[in-house]
Amino acid sequence: MxxxxxxxxxxxxxxxxxxxxxxxxxxxxxxxxxxxxxxxxxxLNDWRLGRRAEPALMGFVEGHPSVRPGPVVTSGVYYLDPIAGYARTLSRWYRLGDPQP
Missing domain, CATH: 1.10.287 (Helix Hairpins)
Known part of the structure; x- marks a missing residue:
């Protein structure tokens, strides 16, 4: 996508x-x-809370303001430009380092 x-x-x-x-x-x-x-x-009748999947980024983070360095799954990703080297999730911007091979 x-x-x-x-x-x-x-x-x-x-x-x-x-x-x-x-x-x-x-x-x-x-x-x-x-x-x-x-x-x-x-x-909406007979309603309840549910869960759904959304695209997110997975990897190893450095320099996050509230998460220790290490493996993470981001919030939903809404913009991804690997050529320019950045992504925007629901929460914040990310600089993209090397992708997984």
Whole structure:
């Protein structure tokens, strides 16, 4: 899967994350959700919390602000450019060293 803006799915994910960020700020400021937001929302019956897989990076990290050097699995990766040598996960930027052979 190509994770650059050449892939239209990457742009769509970025737009969704931007909208989520905006909505979370509005919730924090007690300005959302509106009655219109809730009345237009689909109903989810018999619901429960679940888990799902998403693309992530695995490797050995150095210089992370809260994780010791060593093996890690990152949060979801949303942009990956191995040629330029960087990636953006949900949490942070990563510089990419050598890939696994």
């Amino acid at each position: 190509l994770l650059t803006f050449e892939n239209p799915q990457v742009r769509e994910i970025a737009e969704r994350i931007h909208a989520l960020s905006r909505d979370l700020r509005l919730i924090e400021e007690l300005e959302a959700p509106s009655i219109r937001d809730i009345s237009a929302a689909p109903v």
